[in-house]
Amino acid sequence: MAAQPTGKQRITRRARREAAGWLTRLGRRSITTDDLRSFRDWRRDPANRASYAEVDAVWQVGSQLRNDPEVADAARRALERPSHQKARAPALTPLSLAVAACLLVVVGAGSGWMFLNLRTVTYATGVGEQRRVLLADGSRLSLDADSYLKVRMTGASREVRLKRGRAFFDVAHDTKRPFNVVSGQTETRAVGTRFGVSNDNGLVRVTLVQGSVEVRTRADDAAPATKLSPGQQLIADLGKHQERVVLVDAASATSWVSGRVVFRDTTLREAISEVNRYSRRKIVLEPSDLGAAAIAGSFDVGDTDSFVTGVRSLFDLKSHTGDDGSIVLTK
Numbered sequence: 001m002a003a004q005p006t007g008k009q010r011i012t013r014r015a016r017r018e019a020a021g022w023l024t025r026l027g028r029r030s031i032t033t034d035d036l037r038s039f040r041d042w043r044r045d046p047a048n049r050a051s052y053a054e055v056d057a058v059w060q061v062g063s064q065l066r067n068d069p070e071v072a073d074a075a076r077r078a079l080e081r082p083s084h085q086k087a088r089a090p091a092l093t094p095l096s097l098a099v100a101a102c103l104l105v106v107v108g109a110g111s112g113w114m115f116l117n118l119r120t121v122t123y124a125t126g127v128g129e130q131r132r133v134l135l136a137d138g139s140r141l142s143l144d145a146d147s148y149l150k151v152r153m154t155g156a157s158r159e160v161r162l163k164r165g166r167a168f169f170d171v172a173h174d175t176k177r178p179f180n181v182v183s184g185q186t187e188t189r190a191v192g193t194r195f196g197v198s199n200d201n202g203l204v205r206v207t208l209v210q211g212s213v214e215v216r217t218r219a220d221d222a223a224p225a226t227k228l229s230p231g232q233q234l235i236a237d238l239g240k241h242q243e244r245v246v247l248v249d250a251a252s253a254t255s256w257v258s259g260r261v262v263f264r265d266t267t268l269r270e271a272i273s274e275v276n277r278y279s280r281r282k283i284v285l286e287p288s289d290l291g292a293a294a295i296a297g298s299f300d301v302g303d304t305d306s307f308v309t310g311v312r313s314l315f316d317l318k319s320h321t322g323d324d325g326s327i328v329l330t331k
Contacts, residue, residue: 015051018042022052036130036259036301124148125165128278128302130256138172139179142257144198145277145301166198168257171211184238189214189225196254202238209250217243255298262298268311271295278302282326290315 022039043049123143125131131143136153143149147165152158158174160167162183171179173192181188183199186206193211198204206215206228214225215234226234226243231250236243252262261278263271269291272283278301285291295314299307308319308327322328 012047012051015045015047016055018048019051019055040259120150120152122148122150127280130259130301135172137174137177137179140170142168142170144168144256162197162199164199166196166200166205166256168194168196168254170194184236185217186234186236186238187216189216195228196257204234204236204238206234206236207248207250207253208232209254256301259301260298261301264296265294266296267291268293268295268315271307271311275299275304275307279304280325283308284322284326284328286328286330287317 022042043052123131123133123141125143125145125147127146129145131141133141133143135141135151135158137158139158141151141160144166147162147167149160149162149165149167151160156177158177158179160169160179160181162181167181169179169181169190171190171193175191179190181190181197183197183204184202186204188195188197188206190211190213193213194209195211195213196205196207196209198207206213208228208230210230212227212229214227215236216225217223217236226245228234228245231247232245233248233250233253234243234245249262249264252264255262261274263274266274268285272285276282281304283304293315295311297310299310304327308329311317311329312319317329317331319327319329
């Protein structure tokens with residue numbers, strides 16, 4: 001008689017199934033702010049957090065094995081074998097066991113990767129929507145609300161064109177194919193690193209979290225590229241043809257990736273613009289003289305009500321609903 005699983009084993013299995021579901025959900029579909037809050041609540045459980053890390057690690061191994069020549073050759077021979085031809089049972093070496101463990105991930109997604117490599121893929125999000133995407137090369141893309149970009153992967157290049165909004169990239173290492181992000185007249189080049197790029201009406205920001213990137217302004221190809229270090233942000237005003245590099249708290253500047261917006265010495269005008277990105281109920285500040293006032297704090301993306309409550313208390317303001325449904329702040 002087979003032994004029945006213990007309570008702990010059943011919990012672990014359930015956590016793994018849920019983790020796999022979350023990994024698929026975060027990587028292959030649009031994510032709303034409610035989804036992100038649910039994911040954060042689910043991951044607070046230590047067992048769930050550990051299971052998600054375990055499942056995510058399997059995907060990472062699958063991405064690495066996809067570029068392994070032995071795995072690629074095994075997949076090619078399997079795909080080329082006639083359907084009526086029987087394969088001899090292979091000897092189970094350590095490598096073949098590793099391939100067997102991850103071949104479903106590699107080959108199962110392989111046709112999709114091959115298809116992506118042959119065309120430009122467009123990703124877009126609406127107001128209050130975020131998206132997580134596993135790119136063809138194993139890089140991870142996070143797309144913030146109200147953003148639009150195009151991705152093209154070939155055997156010789158990896159290029160992203162960010163038209164508007166912002167995105168965060170966790171780039172898979174590949175020295176033969178630098179990862180280029182073009183936004184406006186700026187081009188950011190990386191090999192294997194983590195960084196964010198935003199384009200808000202021609203104001204481009206490149207924020208480096210880990211590794212190194214080189215940023216070049218295409219309007220002046222003769223100028224040397226600017227190399228950033230972690231914690232630096234390049235700000236390029238494309239309309240004024242100006243750029244500068246500043247020090248930032250990279251974790252705060254990219255906190256939206258984890259579902260939070262963090263303000264540190266941020267003007268009220270900029271903070272309202274940020275919060276409005278995640279809601280169709282826009283906040284309108286009537287006393288314009290307060291727009292330059294500095295605020296600090298952190299909020300869940302999409303939690304407009306908490307932000308309004310905090311601002312009302314801080315500046316002794318009142319609020320009412322406008323004719324268009326907006327939240328109007330007044331003295």
